[in-house]
Amino acid sequence: MISKTCGYAIRGIVFLSLEQNKSTKHGILEIAEDLQIPQHFLGKILQDLVRRGIISSIKGPHGGFFVNSKTIDTPLIEVVEAIDGLGIFKKCFLGREECSSINPCPLHDEFDGCRSAIFKTFENLKISDLVKKIDIGDSYLSLNKEFATEI
Amino acid sequence: MISKTCGYAIRGIVFLSLEQNKSTKHGILEIAEDLQIPQHFLGKILQDLVRRGIISSIKGPHGGFFVNSKTIDTPLIEVVEAIDGLGIFKKCFLGREECSSINPCPLHDEFDGCRSAIFKTFENLKISDLVKKIDIGDSYLSLNKEFATEI
DNA sequence: TTTGATAAAGATATTAAGGTCTTTTATTCT
């Protein structure tokens, strides 16, 4: 659905917004190691987000990436739009040139509802909503190998 | 969700299975033009499907691709499995190494239901179901430019 | 004001998806 890059972006932003992280700057190396994402790749993604004002950064010693006043209220759809664009919600499931509800493909009706639901979820959820789930221990930004292999 | 290639595959099979098409062989050029898919690319895809027994073909003059006894009863999930593999339903939305309901990411619960719904739809729908929708004029395999630009 | 730390930027590499072109093989018709 959304690209790997976009998932990395969301996880990066949420990481910076976690209760124990939000008051300090974090170097790209720390973030990348914690989230298990290639360092330089994540760096480029976060730079994009800085340019968009979704997060902030400063260079130099004790520099790093950090949240700003906008960060936690950013709706996820804004991140998706920044990285993947909204076109991902307008592609035909069967690879036709366009998706059209007037001239639909045989899977259009089956899946259009699902696609809208996903879109709406991205519109309604904010970074702060994901942060809450992490902070209360409902979910995790990176895979815990021990948990994952449990039955 | 599914790849463009997979969409092409489904459209190719459905084309061969349409009421007015199912009794004859169809050359790759005809199919590709009708569906507006690159000819040689579609050729490779259909060859895959022949190897899997989902459709049939014969070489030589008056040869072409055609349906067999299995074709119209093929569940869509079988085509998806053949082309994309079932792994596409098991990826984490946020690009973690694995999706895990024991150790879920903050979007897991939001979207897992949707993903299962899509999977089940692919399990339940057969080629014949899509054929019906086309035959009664509910939907279309290729984009009708006139329709598409209408209001 | 120099040094070291760190993000920014940009060049390059790799991989996978998507697409094109050419040659081979099987079949039919003359």
Add this chain to the structure above:
DNA sequence: AGAATAAAAGACCTTAATATCTTTATCAAA
């Protein structure tokens, strides 16, 4: 048998996604 036809096969190309590496700009502290 030979020519024509069409799929099969395989080599190759293009583009986009993903990832790595190197250099530059900026800042803070000594």
